[in-house]
Amino acid sequence: MPLSEHEQRLLEQMERALYAEDPKFATALEGAGMRTHTRRRTGWAIAGFVVGVVLLMTGVMTQIIVVSVVGFLLMLAGAVMAVTGWRRSPGNDRAAGGGTGTAGGGRAQRRPRRARMMSRIEDRWRRRRDEQQG
Incomplete structure (x- = not known):
């Protein structure tokens, strides 16, 4: 079940706050170590x-x-x-995404690939419904 827009915004705010408060810890959580672990596994x-x-x-x-x-x-x-x-694997979700290009908080501002896909599907569904009603 995808997150609502409000929940996604709250999550992004928490991620940005984590990057601002402790960038070293946030970078450690990013997944460089996880990628190595995943490859080894x-x-x-x-x-x-x-x-x-x-x-x-x-x-x-x-x-x-x-x-x-x-x-x-x-x-x-x-x-x-x-x-x-x-x-x-952490890199799997970001494989198709370009970045925002901002230093420090770029990853926090990107939405996961699945969330982008779900929002596109929801937009198409709304357009079809509006076209049928109007």
Whole structure:
């Protein structure tokens, strides 16, 4: 459920206040460390997936079902970790956005990609409804 305009404005004000009050802490929360963590987690997930494939194939070739099941479960866990890590990555929401160009508070003034998309959809819906009524 998207935030209302009032809630979005309040959130942006809180973000700006955080940047003004403690820019070092706000920058630490921005996600540079999170991106590294996400990349590392995704790397481990891919490695786990590959090991799972190897175990699955080994279990099939040697006809040891337990090894195949463990390989499949490892593949599944690796795939889930990789996909959820990729979806949650901090840079993923900002991939399509240009910036505001302001120093210090630029990120706080940008709306997330999903919020922009939802506002465009809502605008189109209102225009269609107005055209049908008028």
